Amino acid sequence: MQIQRRVEQPIMLPIKKIIEDNKDFKTFVFEGQLGAKPGQFIMLWIPRVNMKPFSISNQTEDEFHITVMKVGEFTAKLFELKVGELLGIQGPYGRPFSFKAHGENVAIVGGGCGIAPVNFLIYDAISKGKQVYFIGGCRNKDLFIKADEIKSLPVETSFVTDDGSYGEKGFTTDALKRLLEKEKIDQIFACGPEKMLVAIGKIALERGIPCQISMERYMKCGFGVCGQCCVDDTGLRVCHEGPVFEARTLLDLKEFGAYKRDGSGTKQKI
Amino acid sequence: MQIQRRVEQPIMLPIKKIIEDNKDFKTFVFEGQLGAKPGQFIMLWIPRVNMKPFSISNQTEDEFHITVMKVGEFTAKLFELKVGELLGIQGPYGRPFSFKAHGENVAIVGGGCGIAPVNFLIYDAISKGKQVYFIGGCRNKDLFIKADEIKSLPVETSFVTDDGSYGEKGFTTDALKRLLEKEKIDQIFACGPEKMLVAIGKIALERGIPCQISMERYMKCGFGVCGQCCVDDTGLRVCHEGPVFEARTLLDLKEFGAYKRDGSGTKQKI
Amino acid sequence: MANLSLTFLGAKIKNPIVLASGILGVTKASLANVVKNGAGAVTIKSISKDKRKGHNNPIIITFETGMMNAVGYSNPGIDAAKEEFANLNEVGAPVFASIIGTAPEDFAYMAENFLSDEYAAVEVPLSCPHTPGFGTLAGQGTPEAIFNITKAIKEKTDLPIIIKLSPNSQNLGEVAKAAESAGASAINMGNTHGPGMVINLETRKPILDFKVGGVSGPAIRPITVRCIYDVYKAVKIPIIGTGGVNTGRDAIEMMMAGASMVGVGTAVYYRGISVFKQICDEMKEWMEGAGVKSVEEIIGAAHE
Amino acid sequence: MANLSLTFLGAKIKNPIVLASGILGVTKASLANVVKNGAGAVTIKSISKDKRKGHNNPIIITFETGMMNAVGYSNPGIDAAKEEFANLNEVGAPVFASIIGTAPEDFAYMAENFLSDEYAAVEVPLSCPHTPGFGTLAGQGTPEAIFNITKAIKEKTDLPIIIKLSPNSQNLGEVAKAAESAGASAINMGNTHGPGMVINLETRKPILDFKVGGVSGPAIRPITVRCIYDVYKAVKIPIIGTGGVNTGRDAIEMMMAGASMVGVGTAVYYRGISVFKQICDEMKEWMEGAGVKSVEEIIGAAHE
Numbered sequence A, B: 001m002q003i004q005r006r007v008e009q010p011i012m013l014p015i016k017k018i019i020e021d022n023k024d025f026k027t028f029v030f031e032g033q034l035g036a037k038p039g040q041f042i043m044l045w046i047p048r049v050n051m052k053p054f055s056i057s058n059q060t061e062d063e064f065h066i067t068v069m070k071v072g073e074f075t076a077k078l079f080e081l082k083v084g085e086l087l088g089i090q091g092p093y094g095r096p097f098s099f100k101a102h103g104e105n106v107a108i109v110g111g112g113c114g115i116a117p118v119n120f121l122i123y124d125a126i127s128k129g130k131q132v133y134f135i136g137g138c139r140n141k142d143l144f145i146k147a148d149e150i151k152s153l154p155v156e157t158s159f160v161t162d163d164g165s166y167g168e169k170g171f172t173t174d175a176l177k178r179l180l181e182k183e184k185i186d187q188i189f190a191c192g193p194e195k196m197l198v199a200i201g202k203i204a205l206e207r208g209i210p211c212q213i214s215m216e217r218y219m220k221c222g223f224g225v226c227g228q229c230c231v232d233d234t235g236l237r238v239c240h241e242g243p244v245f246e247a248r249t250l251l252d253l254k255e256f257g258a259y260k261r262d263g264s265g266t267k268q269k270i
Numbered sequence C, D: 001m002a003n004l005s006l007t008f009l010g011a012k013i014k015n016p017i018v019l020a021s022g023i024l025g026v027t028k029a030s031l032a033n034v035v036k037n038g039a040g041a042v043t044i045k046s047i048s049k050d051k052r053k054g055h056n057n058p059i060i061i062t063f064e065t066g067m068m069n070a071v072g073y074s075n076p077g078i079d080a081a082k083e084e085f086a087n088l089n090e091v092g093a094p095v096f097a098s099i100i101g102t103a104p105e106d107f108a109y110m111a112e113n114f115l116s117d118e119y120a121a122v123e124v125p126l127s128c129p130h131t132p133g134f135g136t137l138a139g140q141g142t143p144e145a146i147f148n149i150t151k152a153i154k155e156k157t158d159l160p161i162i163i164k165l166s167p168n169s170q171n172l173g174e175v176a177k178a179a180e181s182a183g184a185s186a187i188n189m190g191n192t193h194g195p196g197m198v199i200n201l202e203t204r205k206p207i208l209d210f211k212v213g214g215v216s217g218p219a220i221r222p223i224t225v226r227c228i229y230d231v232y233k234a235v236k237i238p239i240i241g242t243g244g245v246n247t248g249r250d251a252i253e254m255m256m257a258g259a260s261m262v263g264v265g266t267a268v269y270y271r272g273i274s275v276f277k278q279i280c281d282e283m284k285e286w287m288e289g290a291g292v293k294s295v296e297e298i299i300g301a302a303h304e
């Protein structure tokens, strides 16, 4: 079933399956072909509650996944829902990750929640014949998502945790640097906490390796109208020109890694 | 230039040429490819005056014509206009004449004003390789339009006038009967005064010859919404299911040849 | 099988789609043709005491997202109209009359002299936005005017009265209540929106001869839905939801907002005269997918 | 060469297209980006004294012929907004402030404490159809309220005041005159229409979290044009025509109806952020074809 959208309104789909990734993460599976690309997101509507952005964490011929971390009111409500209940799906939106035509070796870095969108990217890279080096990082073992799934794929993996409870002790940046010394990497992709993204972007830029980074900002419309997600000083819309940007574009931003705005437009330190 | 229309609004075109057919008739020529078929009509807007239906009387690669008889306020106003002035063209509308796939010999009958739309049909028939037998009728010589033009075409013509001042004395019906005795006619087309159309339709039906007739009713919208042009008892819209109908459809109508309605919906005898 | 039939103002109707007044409603034959094409009921074009020529042409244009009209209530007047709309059983479905006037007395006159029990109901548009002397241009849309006109008609006819409102009414609830308390049996929500204007750039002139016209079609649907929602909250009498319905989905949306029947006019332009049947088929399809047995179940469902 | 520049409220502006308030107006950087994409002037998102969260999401949806929003005036409040909108020369074109409040005193407070002469003018929407306490939901659209609020602002600022009206106003002429007589320098005609409602059939619920929202985009253009036409007849102060403009043709139509400048918001959705430049290019092309040298020539041309 091809999911068709003519207007910016949610399409109602029943939850087909719920995977409990760990105590804070659940993956919600829906039926249908969304036609999304890795890095894109949907707006998810819990009727009469709220609507929030979530990345596509996987997509097959007839299914798509989102992987959600419970952090507040909306995600808590979402975690109460059962298989069969209806959710509104709007999208996909945003600029996806894109592979350079030439370049066999790609490094994909996911930190914490950021593993969700890059999970989809890994599948896509494999299907395009890329050699994938995946680096996954989390605070500790319990927070990891998709680790076993990714390990089972034809991918070189390295995992790091802040406390060493899973993989090596350390940060994704350390792992990336080690990788870049060992292998000729043609392109880097990253998603995760913004401070990590700044560091990864710098590593890539210093070495002249093309790098695409997915970032998050508070989103309302999701399709480029309200202006809530615009970043300083370019005014680019994260929902529309992003969420995936070239690392250079982001590092040039005044606010990247420094501050963001909440739903009222008030600035908050990162 | 292809004339493109997305909405039901007049497109403004300058009058390219005005041909004075006789004291009561003028042909207005416009530039552009309208994409009309014989039998179709346009709504003609004199800005801030009124908008009325007129048949396409000819069409070439880059021109189209309407041929107008001065009968009242609107047509009088139209006759005052000069080359270069802007008129609004909306359409083409309506069901056109259509040839049967097989059938070489076609009789085309035009009475008075009804010669205008069939003029275009004659050109079309010739281009499709039909053998055309044209019968033109008018009250007298001075009222004839397009006679010389049609005579110059590869068409068998016969002309009749009520008073014999042009061609033979008599009616188009007489001429048609004579023709049908002489030749095997495969299809008949007719436009003109309604009483004449009734008679022609009957002649065709009696002889089992397919016959298409173009009729007129008071029109407002021209595109099937207002209901002003609906006929009794079928409720068919002359602007949409017509103005060209099969003769049988018309002869079955309660009002054909009997009465019509004016712009308020009031019935008037024919 | 999904069931579209319902009871409306005491009449059994085969489906909730009713031809809106002013579209294909000039002749009885045309109404019958619309019924053949699937409408559950039909409304005649509005009739006044005296014959009216209406505005000059163009009286109807379309724009990118809808239609605009300023017909100006052309009609043949009471006598010719009585003749036109006789033997209404030949139409094949319930027929709603539509009467207009400039003062309560005119409406009373029309009720007394034009109506007959061949009609299933009489509709009274107090809401036309583009005909001087009538509707909102004549202040007929205020609660007071609505109350007085409804009362005047009520005294002269036993037919159920349907008051047709303007979406422009500032306080729709109040306006609908005025109709209800004066004895109206139903609300038609509603008439065309605006009015609007489209200017021809070359001539720098408005295209409609009356310059402005009421807006109908897809452009107005969401505002119509909200109006129905508001009226449903305010009154107990049933509602005909009219304005911008093009598909079965749209009709169901109107019913969920509170409509018992759904008026369809402009959609004839977009989808042809068989639009009535098309909409009914689409409604049935949706109902079957959603497990809704009778269309009456969904009336006002969005309020729960 | 066709000239799009004009003088508006004493300022020289490179073209008549102004970003409407509430679209891409949350940050100064976004305004500058809109100017880079061709706008002649920009309007900030409306600011209130206190920080506002606004309505829950969805706050914006589209339907077949337009857009509906119920943002609910989310904004960071006066202090954060002053910081956000400092050094406005960096924007690259005139910036219009937009202030809101629930009582005349709030507007006076905003005028005194928020505005600065970095702004080219201050716009005051008294016409939002979907935020309790503000606009038409709070009765700010009556001639009296408009008069009082305009006066209160006038006392606290020397900036030109633009009063933004609702298309729903029953007597637009009167309403516009109230603003003019209280000292407004211009009218913005206008805000979103309706409000409207779209119901999701599966859940049988309105989609917008606030249930109803103001309608914008192509659906509303003809009604906006008529509103501008009416206001132009009633007042001498210039008009910003806002509502449903998507193309250069539409902008010229608004100007012929009487607008001096043309607001553009929803078109960003339909044609991307470069819509401002696209519209200007289309206007120039039309002007060249029609032999119009300066865009100022066509203001109000449909009235002649």
Ligand SMILES: Cc1cc2nc3c(=O)[nH]c(=O)nc-3n(C[C@H](O)[C@H](O)[C@H](O)COP(=O)(O)OP(=O)(O)OC[C@H]3O[C@@H](n4cnc5c(N)ncnc54)[C@H](O)[C@@H]3O)c2cc1C
Pocket: A041, A051, A052, A053, A054, A055, A056, A066, A067, A068, A069, A070, A071, A072, A073, A074, A075, A076, A113, A116, A117, A215, A216, A217, A218, A219, A220, A243
């Ligand atoms: C492009 C994009 C992709 C995302 N993908 C994922 C994903 O795959 N998995 C996942 O778990 N989360 C993802 N998020 C974040 C997710 O949207 C928030 O976690 C969620 O909205 C929190 O809502 P809440 O009510 O539970 O928490 P709240 O208590 O409301 O907020 C907790 C935090 O979530 C963030 N947040 C809240 N609302 C929004 C919003 N409307 N837009 C953006 N951020 C918001 C803020 O940083 C806030 O501090 C993504 C965000 C964006 C912008």
Ligand SMILES: Cc1cc2nc3c(=O)[nH]c(=O)nc-3n(C[C@H](O)[C@H](O)[C@H](O)COP(=O)(O)OP(=O)(O)OC[C@H]3O[C@@H](n4cnc5c(N)ncnc54)[C@H](O)[C@@H]3O)c2cc1C
Pocket: B041, B051, B052, B053, B054, B055, B056, B066, B067, B068, B069, B070, B071, B072, B073, B074, B075, B076, B113, B116, B117, B215, B216, B217, B218, B219, B220, B243
């Ligand atoms: C499909 C169609 C094709 C036509 N083609 C031609 C044509 O090629 N050449 C031509 O000269 N005329 C044609 N007519 C008739 C033409 O529309 C009328 O002659 C014209 O509208 C008269 O307008 P008026 O103001 O000059 O006259 P009026 O004084 O208004 O009326 C004179 C007569 O014209 C007819 N008429 C008036 N208005 C209309 C109307 N809106 N729709 C239909 N008939 C009307 C009526 O029979 C009326 O009695 C056609 C009409 C129709 C319906």
Ligand SMILES: Cc1cc2nc3c(=O)[nH]c(=O)nc-3n(C[C@H](O)[C@H](O)[C@H](O)COP(=O)(O)O)c2cc1C
Pocket: B225, B226, C020, C021, C022, C023, C045, C046, C060, C067, C068, C069, C071, C073, C098, C125, C164, C190, C191, C192, C215, C216, C217, C218, C242, C243, C244, C245, C263, C264, C265, C266, C267
């Ligand atoms: C061409 C036209 C003529 C109309 N004439 C009338 C009329 O005579 N009386 C009336 O009550 N409503 C009239 N209306 C309004 C319609 O009945 C209906 O309320 C409106 O068009 C909205 O519905 P729609 O979008 O389905 O067309 C007319 C509408 C159109 C488009």
Ligand SMILES: Cc1cc2nc3c(=O)[nH]c(=O)nc-3n(C[C@H](O)[C@H](O)[C@H](O)COP(=O)(O)O)c2cc1C
Pocket: A225, A226, D020, D021, D022, D023, D045, D046, D060, D067, D068, D069, D071, D073, D098, D125, D164, D190, D191, D192, D215, D216, D217, D218, D242, D243, D244, D245, D263, D264, D265, D266, D267
């Ligand atoms: C998402 C959105 C938010 C809006 N927010 C405001 C606002 O804060 N203040 C205001 O005066 N108008 C606001 N408006 C109204 C617009 O400024 C404009 O008047 C309206 O959208 C019509 O113009 P358009 O069709 O070009 O969008 C908003 C409109 C939209 C679509």
Ligand code: FES
Pocket: A218, A219, A220, A221, A222, A223, A224, A225, A226, A227, A228, A229, A230, A237, A238, A239, A240
């Ligand atoms: S979320 Fe509205 S513009 Fe990005």
Ligand code: FES
Pocket: B218, B219, B220, B221, B222, B223, B224, B225, B226, B227, B228, B229, B230, B237, B238, B239, B240
């Ligand atoms: S002229 Fe309007 S329906 Fe035929």
